[in-house]
Amino acid sequence: MADLVSHPDEVKVVSRRFGLGATNLDRYLELDGYKAVQKALGMGADGIVNEVKNSGLRGRGGAGFSTGLKWSFVPKQASKPKYILCNGDESEPGTCKDRLIFEHDPHAVIEGVVIAGLAVGARTGYIYVRGEYRYLLEIVQKAIADAYTRGFLGKNIFGSGYDFDVYWHGGAGAYEVGEESALMESLEGKRGIPRIKPPFPAVVGLWGGPTVINNAETLASVPHIILGGAEWYAKLGPPKNGGTRLFCLSGHVKRPGVYELPMGYNLRKMIFEVGGGIPNGRALKAVVPGGSSTPVLKSDEIDIAMDFDSVAKTGSMLGSGGVVVLDETTCIVKFALRTMKFYQHESCGWCIPCREGTDWLKKTLIRFHSGGGMKKDIDNMYYLSENMLGRTFCPLGDAAAMPTMAFIKKFRQEFEDHLDGKPCPFEKATEPVLA
Amino acid sequence: MWAFTSWYFASFVVKDLAMKFSEQFEARFAEMLTHYPTKRSVLVPTLLYAQDEAGYLSDEVIEEIARRLELTALEVRNVISYYSMLTTKPRGKYNVQVCTNIACMLRGGEELLEHCEKRLGIGHKETTPDGLFCLEEVECIGGCSWAPAVQVNYDFHENLTTEKMDRVLDEYAKKN
Numbered sequence: 001m002a003d004l005v006s007h008p009d010e011v012k013v014v015s016r017r018f019g020l021g022a023t024n025l026d027r028y029l030e031l032d033g034y035k036a037v038q039k040a041l042g043m044g045a046d047g048i049v050n051e052v053k054n055s056g057l058r059g060r061g062g063a064g065f066s067t068g069l070k071w072s073f074v075p076k077q078a079s080k081p082k083y084i085l086c087n088g089d090e091s092e093p094g095t096c097k098d099r100l101i102f103e104h105d106p107h108a109v110i111e112g113v114v115i116a117g118l119a120v121g122a123r124t125g126y127i128y129v130r131g132e133y134r135y136l137l138e139i140v141q142k143a144i145a146d147a148y149t150r151g152f153l154g155k156n157i158f159g160s161g162y163d164f165d166v167y168w169h170g171g172a173g174a175y176e177v178g179e180e181s182a183l184m185e186s187l188e189g190k191r192g193i194p195r196i197k198p199p200f201p202a203v204v205g206l207w208g209g210p211t212v213i214n215n216a217e218t219l220a221s222v223p224h225i226i227l228g229g230a231e232w233y234a235k236l237g238p239p240k241n242g243g244t245r246l247f248c249l250s251g252h253v254k255r256p257g258v259y260e261l262p263m264g265y266n267l268r269k270m271i272f273e274v275g276g277g278i279p280n281g282r283a284l285k286a287v288v289p290g291g292s293s294t295p296v297l298k299s300d301e302i303d304i305a306m307d308f309d310s311v312a313k314t315g316s317m318l319g320s321g322g323v324v325v326l327d328e329t330t331c332i333v334k335f336a337l338r339t340m341k342f343y344q345h346e347s348c349g350w351c352i353p354c355r356e357g358t359d360w361l362k363k364t365l366i367r368f369h370s371g372g373g374m375k376k377d378i379d380n381m382y383y384l385s386e387n388m389l390g391r392t393f394c395p396l397g398d399a400a401a402m403p404t405m406a407f408i409k410k411f412r413q414e415f416e417d418h419l420d421g422k423p424c425p426f427e428k429a430t431e432p433v434l435a
Numbered sequence: 436m437w438a439f440t441s442w443y444f445a446s447f448v449v450k451d452l453a454m455k456f457s458e459q460f461e462a463r464f465a466e467m468l469t470h471y472p473t474k475r476s477v478l479v480p481t482l483l484y485a486q487d488e489a490g491y492l493s494d495e496v497i498e499e500i501a502r503r504l505e506l507t508a509l510e511v512r513n514v515i516s517y518y519s520m521l522t523t524k525p526r527g528k529y530n531v532q533v534c535t536n537i538a539c540m541l542r543g544g545e546e547l548l549e550h551c552e553k554r555l556g557i558g559h560k561e562t563t564p565d566g567l568f569c570l571e572e573v574e575c576i577g578g579c580s581w582a583p584a585v586q587v588n589y590d591f592h593e594n595l596t597t598e599k600m601d602r603v604l605d606e607y608a609k610k611n
């Protein structure tokens with residue numbers, strides 16, 4: 001349903017089957033479907049973990065942790081059943097990639113779940129799809145049912161003697177549930193409140209059993225690594241940042257869309273060549289490189305390679321791949337306010353620094369943007385954000401604090417321009433770019 | 436005393452009027468119970484499917500689901516209040532959800548919301564007098580690259596302008 005785009009610089013790995021009708025199981029089999037899981041059955045658990053480790057695949061949900069390493073933390077012997085949980089609760093503002101994966105290639109996710117299960121010795125996997133994505137949940141339900149009919153799931157998969165079940169699960173609207181421990185709480189039928197760590201889910205997860213939680217894009221990448229080999233995958237990106245990534249270009253660009261580009265692709269090129277540049281002859285002001293929780297980059301900071309380590313060096317994060325582009329007519333204070341409104345709405349209220357911090361920041365920003373700002377507010381907001389960092393169970397507090405600090409640090413002048421009852425200097429200049 | 440007595444008898448009536456869900460709901464519910472080691476795990480998706488059929492999570496629906504999952508109604512309400520898609524109040528037949536989060540805001544999401552408010556004559560979380568439409572300003576729905584995006588119930592409408600939005604609303608009005 002969502003439109004597909006393409007660009008010659010794209011390297012299609014995860015998006016290889018997009019638009020080719022791979023939701024149909026027969027079509028998926030024609031396109032090398034379920035070959036990876038059969039290969040994995042002969043590789044042994046350690047063989048799979050090592051292959052994924054060597055591929056340099058890092059979590060596509062935002063944190064960028066090595067997937068192979070995460071799998072290796074699961075104890076070999078466990079008294080409780082082990083689980084694989086696919087995180088399809090995509091809700092980071094700016095991110096819309098998992099939607100395309102479920103829409104066009106649901107079997108790749110199922111295959112990834114099974115391979116992860118083989119790697120850690122689990123017998124059950126869950127695919128959690130956010131509640132708003134009802135049409136995608138229906139696609140996933142059908143894909144799972146089809147796979148059962150052919151004996152790809154259930155008892156004795158592919159005649160290997162190994163049993164593996166995959167089940168679907170639907171959410172009901174919560175950003176916070178995208179955090180792994182909150183995701184488990186939600187799947188257990190509770191409020192999505194994060195759990196304290198340690199113990200990490202790899203040791204104590206769903207119903208107390210060791211659990212591997214991976215993003216849908218991460219799991220959809222796994223079958224390609226098993227088939228193409230770790231070396232091939234690792235070489236697609238710079239060292240320690242293997243493979244490709246689905247980048248969701250949005251905001252003020254001529255050709256927004258989801259593009260699969262190699263890790264380490266230059267951000268300026270991504271905006272001006274792949275995305276076609278800024279519409280209406282305007283100049284670039286800033287870029288949010290990886291979803292709303294990543295610190296903003298100024299227009300002179302975008303000559304960087306889009307991989308986890310290079311973006312981290314600039315003080316920002318590659319995050320979930322949502323590249324939001326802001327042109328010169330955008331009011332940073334208003335943008336910061338909208339971001340904070342979101343975090344205040346989504347904070348689950350469990351940890352005080354996040355619950356109270358997001359609320360105070362939102363209130364201050366509302367007053368600030370409407371002309372009631374005081375000079376000391378600017379430093380107060382920075383100080384408040386600083387004190388939220390690292391003081392919450394889950395990273396939602398950090399996700400609200402980090403971008404706010406970057407907005408203030410990098411665009412302090414714009415905050416000062418709102419002082420002394422002055423109206424927002426951008427209010428008239430901002431015209432919506434309606435397609 | 437009177438209040439207590441009427442509540443006491445009313446609670447029997449509620450149990451007698453066991454909620455009726457569709458066959459499809461019942462089949463899905465029975466299947467889901469086999470997916471998890473605990474009954475409670477089916478709660479969140481079950482609530483959303485029940486809401487789809489009943490329109491909202493009424494006291495009867497909550498009682499019924501609590502009974503089936505061996506939970507108290509309070510435990511169920513506790514979960515309902517956390518999830519933004521679940522509602523315990525009746526609302527319009529078509530829930531118009533306009534995203535104004537960052538990517539949509541940059542491409543006119545707020546203007547779209549304002550347009551819908553004017554056209555429908557209602558604000559955030561309000562319902563039109565004929566019960567046909569209700570309006571909601573929502574957080575990111577995953578339409579960022581096709582912004583501004585709107586969801587009407589579960590259907591996505593993307594790359595919208597105010598004119599396109601009018602056509603979308605006309606279609607839903609005609610459907611009725």
